[in-house]
Amino acid sequence: MTKRILIADDDDDALAGLANLLNGMGYEVALAANGAQAVEVAQQFAPEVVILDLGMPMxxxxxAARALRNTPGGRGVLLVALTGWGQPQHHEMTHDAGFDVHLVKPVSTDQLGFILSMTQP
Structure with a gap:
């Protein structure tokens, strides 16, 4: 079974680039342009991993992380913050919102692959 990953980012280029990378690594990918859309897509797509940018509109x-954690099955999802926000207070904010991992852009393929290997397909 292929691992399903949902990516949400309001930067179209970042979204497309990460989607292409993950597709190339053999993952099934769904996309969202903002947090609200990510919550909606997650309900239909049932991802094992959700990668969220932090600074999105709406x-x-x-x-979005808090909302996802409160959905049925939301506790079992690996939530990854992928953001340009790398200060200690940002790590604290993501931890408090329920994220499992905080990655600062740009992320390496090796680093991303390692994080994704921590979940079962």
Whole structure:
């Protein structure tokens, strides 16, 4: 079974680039342009991993993480913050919102592969 990954980012280029990378690594990928859309897509797609940018319009990544954690099955999802925000207070914010991992852009393929290997397909 292929691992399903949902990516949410309001930067179209970042979204497409990460989607292409993950597709090339053999993952099934769904995309969202903001946090609210990510929560909606997750309900249909049932991802094992959700990668969220933090600074998105309508619903930011922090609010989306909290919403995802409160959905049925949301506790078992690996939530990854992938953001340009790398200060200690940002790590604390993501931890408090329910994220499992905080990655600062740009992320290496090796680093991403390692994080994704921590979940079962």
């Amino acid at each position: 619903m930011d990544g922090l609010a």
